[in-house]
Amino acid sequence: MSTNGVPSRRRPHALLVPFPAQGHLLPLLDFAHRLSTCHSLPDSSAPDHSSHLPPGTHHALLAVHLPRLREPLLSWARSHPDPPTIVISDFFLGWAQHLADDLRVPRVAFYGVGAFTVAALDHLWKGTLPLDPSNSVVLGPLPGSPAFPYVHVPSVVRSYVAGNPDWELVREGFLLNSRAWGAVVNSFDEMEGEFLEYLNRCFGHGRVWAIGPVADSGCRGEERSSEAEQLFSWLSTCPPRSVVYACFGSMYKPPPAQAAVLGAALEASGARFVWAVGADVAVLPEGLEERTAERGRVVRGWAPQVEILRHAAVGAFLTHCGWNSTLEGVAAGVVLLAWPMKADQFIDARLVVDLHGAAVRAAEGADAVPDPATLARVFADAVDCTKWEDVRAKASALAAAAAAGVEEGGSSFVALESMVKELETACLNVESVDR
Structure with missing residues (x-):
């Protein structure tokens, strides 16, 4: 609503949309826990999905059916006394970009994979598909121009079937991630700095935040059996x-x-x-x-x-x-x-x-x-x-960098603070929507 032509402002309220698989759900919940500790973003909501999938379920094809949640979530959001000002969704759920567009709020894509993988997937989905199994795959624009045997390419890309409606929907979902307002990656600068820089250039918005490892958030603590x-x-x-x-x-x-x-x-x-x-x-x-x-x-x-x-x-x-x-x-x-x-x-x-x-x-x-x-x-x-003394030394150094990253003043700590401030500013520009 607006008063005298001046839009009313909403307090920050994040809607989290998870992908219901353990490997995706756990890091997003860890991130949500960390986000909830930031005073600037005091409220969040998350649909209640089971994390257990039937044996043999293909994650990509499961993602085909989840867009059906868009209308119920939109209806819920519009009827909520405090509607969401941000949509944060798993990167397997690119359709959530349409939900954010419907609500006229920014969307943040959460990547529970490394920046190297994010960069590879973005390049592969935007390229010529399907790939040729007889040739190695060179990721030319990425740092170091890495090359992989075909069988090492992420299986979600190798499984793509051109012209198949379900697989075209999967591809569209991944491509929609490029339209997200921002991106959060469960990684840290000292481990993937060059790939994070690449993503900032590739996405073009400069809002790529590496805030990991999120498992350090401490939200998984439970009583021992x-x-x-x-x-x-x-x-x-x-x-x-x-x-x-x-x-x-x-x-x-x-x-x-x-x-x-x-x-x-x-x-x-x-x-x-x-x-x-x-x-x-x-x-x-x-x-x-x-x-x-x-x-x-x-x-x-x-x-x-x-x-x-x-x-x-x-x-x-x-x-x-x-x-x-x-x-x-x-x-x-x-x-x-x-x-x-x-x-x-x-x-x-x-x-x-x-x-x-x-x-x-x-x-x-x-x-x-x-x-x-x-x-x-x-x-x-x-x-x-x-x-393996050299391997042990490098493992120890990387662990030290991971620990330092999430401490106050570390790269991941600073990235999270920066993300929260930018989200808070973005939320101030979100107008209340007439229902």
């Missing part, structure tokens, strides 16, 4: 940096041959280990727990990964290089043992292994069945303080 208490009690008996932690995330189940090799390698390595197998214990090789009872632990169900990685006893992390896991490992200062499978994981592995030297390649590909003796040697070397 009795099983977790037992695990941490055991870890406390282990020497510093002597334990290998193995986990492939919440969405991946290793096939039997792969699980057998991993179990055999952990057993043969002689190293202490924690293996997070998730809910499906069928992946465990028969008798492994009994044979390694003195130096190994298996975590079933949800693993308190951040706390495990930050325990002084843990020195290495066998990871699929999903971005959340990558950042959590980096922040903990452990050596990453990279086994990328799909999605953005090959890009993340390239970043930590080749560009930062804080990780070592352990294996590659969702179908890989590596030699167990070779993998066992990787595990043994990873917790041998006389090996």
